[in-house]
Amino acid sequence: MEDKKVTWLELFYDLLFVAAVATATHVLLHVEKGYIHPAYLLKFALIFIPIWWAWTGQTMFINRFGQDFLHQRIFMILQMLFVLIMISSLSVDFDQYYFSFLIGYIGLRALTAIQYLVMQNLENGDRKKVARFLGARFGIGAFLSFLSIFFDSWVRYAVLYAGIIVDIVLPILGHKYLVRVTTNTAHLLERFALLTLILFGESVVSILAVLQPQKGDWHSILFSIISFVLIISMWWQYFDNVEKKVNKSIQGTGQTIVYGHLFILMSLSMIAASIKLMFLHEVHYTFILYFVFGSVLLYFIATSIVFHQYRYEQHRLKIYHLGLFLGTLAAFFIINLIMIVPYIVIMGELTLFFIIYAKFTTT
Template sequence: MEEKKVTWLELFYDLLFVAAVATATHVLLHVEKGFIHPEYLFKFALIFIPIWWAWTGQTMFINRFGQDFLHQRIFMIFQMFFVLIMISSLSVDFDQYYFSFLIGYIGLRALTSIQYLVVQNFEKGDRKKVARFLGIRFGIGVFISFLSIFFDSWVRYAVLYAGIIVDMILPIIGHKYLVKVPPNTAHLLERFALLTLILFGESVISILAVVQPQKGEWDSILFSIMTFCLIISMWWQYFENVEKKVNKSIQRAGQTIVYGHLFILMSLSMIAASIKLMFLHEVQYTFILYFVFGSVLLYFIATTIVFHQYRFEQHRLKIYHLGLFLGILAVFFTINLFLTVPYIVIIGELTLFFIVYAKVTTT
């Protein structure tokens, strides 16, 4: 497979989206009566999915058809303006900023659709068919989402997400076309890994912004150290697998990587929010227990599925490995459910889990 390098403009593009993800994560910090109200959990998903899908759409275009040409740079720069509009519109009060958010999202997706239609004029054979297929189908999804501007209350959100769902399902339906022009697996893994890495860094920065030792309090200092150990163990497991345990020459449609990373990235945001909430002691013990272990479980399942298909055959995990990891989480969760433990102990348990997860999956 031809080597494809990540450009500096792509990396700059990622930074804007990480800012959007950080804003979405902030929604999870709204606590009422000791727990996160379901409304905020729902808003988090409402905000997060369009951000992820807008980034993914442009990334997949660059992966299949991108060249570091002047006109493609201009397309990406224009997209950045729409990203800024979208970021400035992200708020817990989603209704108030809906129209500006819609402009940002529609602008991003429309430009991606146009790029496919433009590039198909320069392609031949299956590449031309795939570019036309994606350009037209994504245009349909964008149009459906745009129609939400004519509605109010919950109806406009239903219409917006109907367009997004159409956008997300069409590549799955068109799998038989897309597999004829498979993405560059090495580049695709690198792109998602780079975004994940920046999110890890953002998690460290945002957590330390809250977990600031006051007057040398050792409890806060120890919590900071344990939190960093947790994040570094997660980092180790993820990137050691990406670097050494996956076969980057495999040519598939890449949909496991794409859709699996939605849950990886969402769970990272949820874990970061959980750590902040545990330090601030603003949530009920039982709620945070379910929330943090649920977030870790989501991350574990998503990473397991994503990496399994692309692992070298001799490195693929067996069913007993799955039982081991789930068993460790279940034991820790059950103990904590019946015996109230300090939050730092929970952080330590999760760190131990990820150390075992990293050890087993990377050796």
């Protein structure tokens, strides 16, 4: 497979999404009477999914058809303008900024569709067919979302996300077409790893936000150290797998990587929010217990699925490994449910889980 390197423009493009990810994570910090209200959990998902899909759309185009041509640079720079519009419109009070958000999102998706349609005139054979298929289908999704401008109240959002869902599902339904022009697995893994690194950075920011500089505040210092070890363990497990344990020569549509990372990225935001909420003691014990363990379970399942398919045969985990990981996590959860323990103990348990997870998946 042709070697494809991540360009500096792609890295610059990623930086714009740092603010978007931070905004989505901040939604989870809205606590009412000791709970994150279900409305905020829903808003988190509704904000996060368009961010992920907008970034994914451009990344997948570059992966299959990207070359350092002048017109592709211009397209990407124009997309950055729409990214800025979309990010500036992300808010818990979505109604107030809806139209500017819609302009940003539709602009991004429309430009991606146009890029594919441009490429169909420059390609031949299967590559031409795939470019036409994706350009037309993504155009349909963007048009459906655009129709939301003619509606009010909840109907507006239903139409918007119906278009987004169509956008997301159509590549899955078109698998038989996309498999003719396989993705560059090495480039795709590198791109998602870089975005994942941004969310690990968000977790570190959460630690810095709760670290108190007062003299003798050993609880804060210890909590921060344990949190940092937890994040380092997660980082070690993820990036050692990407670097050493997966076969980057495997060819396919890359859909396991793409859709699996939606849940990896969302769970990382949830874990980052959990760190801050546990330190600040703003949520009920039972709620945070379900929330943080649910976030870790989601991360574990998503990373296991993504990496299992691409692992070298000799490095693939056995069923008893799955039992060990799930058993460890379940044991900690049940113990904490039976008797109330300090949040710093919960952080220690999760840190131990990720150390075990890293140990067995990277050696």
